[in-house]
Amino acid sequence: MEMLHKIAFIGLGNMGHPMCTHLARNGFSVSGYDISPEALSRLKQIGGTPCTSIAEAVHDADYVISMVPTGRHVREVYEGAEGVLKHARPGAMLIDCSTVDIESAKAVNAAAVAANFEMVDAPVSGAQPAAIAGRLIFMIGGTEEGYNRAIPPLKAMGHTFVHIGPAGCGQAMKICNNMMTGMSMVAISEVLTLAERLGLDHQTVYDVVTKGSGNCWALQAYCPVPGPVPTSPSSNDYAPGFSAEMMLKDMRLSQQAAASSSAATALAGAATAFYQMLVAGGHADRDFSIVYKLISGRLSSETLKKDVT
Template sequence: MSVIAFVGLGAMGGPMATNLVRGGHTVNGFDPSEEACSTAAVNGVRIFDRAEETVWNADLVITMLPSGSSVHKVLLGDAGLIALVKPGTLLIDSSSIDVSTSKAVHASAETAGVHCLDAPVSGGIAGAVAGTLTFMVGGSVEVLEMARPVLDSMGTTIVHVGEGGTGQAAKTCNQMLFGTTLTAVSEMFVLATSLGLDHKALWNIVTNSTGDCRALRHFCPAPDVVPGSAADNDYKPGFSASLMLKDLNLSLMAAAATGQKLPLAESAADAYCDLVAQFDALDCSAIIKVVPTTSR
């Protein structure tokens, strides 16, 4: 099986690397967090002190990093991993970043003779742990087929979107819809409260009606409605509000670059900005806490 360098062993990357080990691959890992490295080591990942060391003799490199600037620092430039790996190496960037940085990674990889895919994911921490992630893949079909056995160890749905950068574009569109929908779901419950409606009864109605959506079913912001929800666990994050804000801001960046206006996404981003400022590290479904103060 492959020797895989995996850079970024956090809440998503750590379980993804673990599933690669379970799939029979040798995984060389790095993360600046000692805690993340310790957890990954227990799960069979070989930990290295520097990202550069992970790529020695690696057939494939996967990055799962928090921002476009992080991806730029780790992958690009004279000291970046693309310059260090041998030609023919396969690079998969599963970070959620801006489209322009993703395209720069593809361009640099092509110059270096490195095969490249942008493959951001959906499915959250639960999907990363279970190996049921959805991959949105930008790059050539031929390179995707090379990567498919590795992606299959981490996910169950792999969708080829188009050329380099389109995986990130698809992720941005998906997250824009999720963030605005979850904000609307929260407004629905706030309105329902003011109208004296029972939340559980309303949930049963809407999930069998035209308002049904994944945000309502899996990220219900009202407590005592869906057993096991973050709302029933003091909004302990499964997908954090700060990550939702990041994704909404990425959608606004993409819109600005293409001359589009996204008023609903702007409103949702304002709400999440308030949530992060007031309550910091909560689940994205905690948006209901600030909806009454951010209504337009």
């Protein structure tokens, strides 16, 4: 296969690793950096080049792609003394796929522009299953030129690419999307709990609601009860496709954005409290759909000892 562009990928975790896998499969030369030795080892196994620093990874890359947990991490990756803006080659295209606060996305983009780099925020939807399948949806904030330049590597990892607007708009769209996902999972968990107590079978509820007006992604593709969707985390003891801790982070981002824009989001606030209870109860690393077990009473109150205020 003809070698395409050189990619430096920063952040090789549950999302970053499968994204790198698809880049490598599509002919890109992938170098990567992560603080985890295990993550670097996995990169080598798929034909990538593990690096000992961000500087080493990015020095000759055509594209720098990042997938890290928070806005603080994004700012450190790009603006830090050993970061991308000081060590990437001139003309490299910068793509941040993390989900972070809008203010951090705008600040990093402004720093990139000041350093003569083109940058977009390009958070994703679909969670780990879509990353593994190469079917991610990218919500892209930045200039039209940045959007067009970002598309070639994104095509290796996803199937839908939407230019949302200027810098920060990709993050705004992602926050709204995940707010809906978090609320939907709580809502369908309440529905399934009520249905069970009314004597209805989970499979029957799934079959009917997915064909009716109550259908939603949280039920159809990510059903929180084991059985109806064999590929959903609930059918694998809630092994994380997207952890409760990460959903809590995103729901908090939604509440931060709502507060800053004077938007009323009472339902999202209530949903946020459920994910806070999960994390406080020791379930941070399990899939966020385990909120069903909390709502249905299947998680013992003994696991919820910590202060959740």
